Amino acid sequence: MNAKNVTEHIINWLKDYAENAGVKGFVIGVSGGIDSALTSTLCAETGLKTLCVEMPIHQAESQVNRASEHINQLKSRYPNVSSVQVDLSSTFENFKTVTPPVAPSASLDLSLANTRARLRMTTLYYLAGLHGLLVAGTGNKIEDFGVGFYTKYGDGGVDLSPIADLLKSEVYKLAAFVDVPKSIQGAAPTDGLFGDSRTDEDQIGASYDELEWAMEMKDSGKEIKDFSGRELEVFKIYTRLNRNNQHKMNPIPVCKIPKNLK
Structure with missing residues (x-):
């Protein structure tokens, strides 16, 4: 894969799509993972407004630190990048108190994990509506079209998917090319939806x-x-x-x- 050519193609595609849609730029949920780091960098490269959103829900400190490191790096490199943190932990906890109580189970754990993703999707669309932005998806080809490793109407609820035709190995190649922080490039992939240390490989x-x-x-x-x-x-x-x-x-x-x- 020619990383330079592919990177330029995605950036031009993003610019054309935003201009044709008549919007100001993009909003991206930044998790501290490789996919959101690459996507937010590609959006920043367009020169259009790029809003990076951290949305921790009882998140591991390592994930929060990587997300913050990446966002700070982006803001130092691109004047069009801004950020906001929306801590959804209390919203998530309140949701659990107003829904019918159920016994602990694997299905409860999975439902709550998907609820975290859907709260984040709602937040991104709220901010997108306020600022005239498109929600940029962060799913890659394996996740989106191979094994379906994402939450329907959660991280799968987006306006456009700039890296969904890239295999995970190709995501890493482009991430290295656009200088995503080494801490993110070397971190084990995780969706961070269960509040523990399980990785994507553990789940799949x-x-x-x-x-x-x-x-x-x-x-x-x-x-x-x-x-x-x-x-x-x-x-x-x-x-x-x-x-x-x-x-x-x-x-x-x-x-x-x-x-x-x-």
Whole structure:
């Protein structure tokens, strides 16, 4: 991949989209992870208004520190970048007090994790509406179109997706090219939605390098019978998640009413 050419292409695409939409720039949720760091840098490179938003919800200190380091670096490099922190911890806790009580379970943990992402999406659209901005998504190709590793109407609720055609390995290459802080480049990917130290690999059961391999194998027509050992395990993980999360990747199904019934 030619990092320079790809970077310039995305920046021009972002500028054209914003100008055609008649908006002033972009708002991005910055988590301290590689995807949001790359996306916010690419948006900053357009010269258009770029609002970086930190939205901690009982966030690990390391994640907060990386996000702050990245935002401070961006603001020192680009005069069009501004930032705001919206601590949603109390909002999240209040949400739990006004919903019906349920017994602790894995489904409760997952529902609350998705609730964190949806509170953040609501915050980004609030700020976007106030300032005439577009919400820039931070999902990469593996997450968005491979295994569906994101929250529907959470971090999946965006106006445009500048890095969604980049594999995770390509995200790292572009991040290094645009000088994303080394602390972020070296951090283990995590969605930070559970309030603990679990990584994306812990949740998925496979690394992004393994998932990229599985995506390539599936796209080339390979089947489960073609693999054994760890390769079989990874291919099964990828195939299962890709199948189960199609509802995130496809348009909302619409019940079409036959004309003779109207």
